[in-house]
Amino acid sequence: MDGLGLLFIGAVLGCFLCAKCKSASGAVVFALVAATLFVAAPVGRDVPDAVADLLNAVNHAFTPVLAEDFHKGSGAVG
Numbered sequence: 001m002d003g004l005g006l007l008f009i010g011a012v013l014g015c016f017l018c019a020k021c022k023s024a025s026g027a028v029v030f031a032l033v034a035a036t037l038f039v040a041a042p043v044g045r046d047v048p049d050a051v052a053d054l055l056n057a058v059n060h061a062f063t064p065v066l067a068e069d070f071h072k073g074s075g076a077v078g
Contacts, residue, residue, distance in 0.1 A: 007037055008034055008037045011030050
């Protein structure tokens with residue numbers, strides 16, 4: 001785990017260099033490698049849980065709105 005930070009910085013720099021050279025596929029690959037290294041690091045171990053909690057909150061916020069019956073209307077007009 002000693003060289004993980006160096007690998008992460010190298011992946012981020014590779015991503016920026018590929019983006020600067022307009023190589024989208026290379027930038028995506030380096031970004032995926034950097035994200036994988038970050039999640040594998042002790043600092044990023046809570047990232048998947050945080051993303052899951054965020055998506056769960058968004059789902060709970062939008063479910064009542066999307067489940068509303070739009071055929072009967074809101075009754076606000078008329």
